[in-house]
Amino acid sequence: MNTEKEYNPLLELEKAFGKINSTGMYSVDLCCKLLSYLFVYGGNNEEVITNKAFYFAVRTAQEKANIKGGEIPNQEYVSLITKYSKELKDGMWHLIQTHD
Numbered sequence: 654m655n656t657e658k659e660y661n662p663l664l665e666l667e668k669a670f671g672k673i674n675s676t677g678m679y680s681v682d683l684c685c686k687l688l689s690y691l692f693v694y695g696g697n698n699e700e701v702i703t704n705k706a707f708y709f710a711v712r713t714a715q716e717k718a719n720i721k722g723g724e725i726p727n728q729e730y731v732s733l734i735t736k737y738s739k740e741l742k743d744g745m746w747h748l749i750q751t752h753d
Contacts, residue, residue, distance in 0.1 A: 663709040664716055677717070679733065684714035685730055689737035 694713040718730035
C-alpha cells in the first residue's frame with residue numbers, strides 16, 4: 654500500500670482558488686456530476702479510467718466531498734450524487750429500451 658500522498662495539480666489549483674473565493678473552481682454541482690458520471694459509467698470505460706485530467710478532476714471532487722474511504726462524506730454532496738446517478742441510470746435505461 655502506498656502511504657505517500659499523491660500530488661494532484663488540480664487539487665492544488667482548487668485550494669488556491671478557494672483562498673480567493675468560497676467555492677473554488679469546482680462547484681458542488683460540478684463535483685457531484687463528475688462523481689456520478691464515474692459511478693455510473695467509469696468502471697467499464699477505458700477512456701475514463703486512463704484519462705489523467707479526468708482522474709485528477711475526480712480526485713479533487715472526492716477531496717471536496719470528503720469521499721476518500723473511511724470518512725463521513727459531506728451530506729450535501731451525497732444527496733446530489735445520488736440524484737445525478739439516478740438520472741444517468743434512468744437515461745441509460747431509456748436508451749437501452751428505445752434501442753431494442
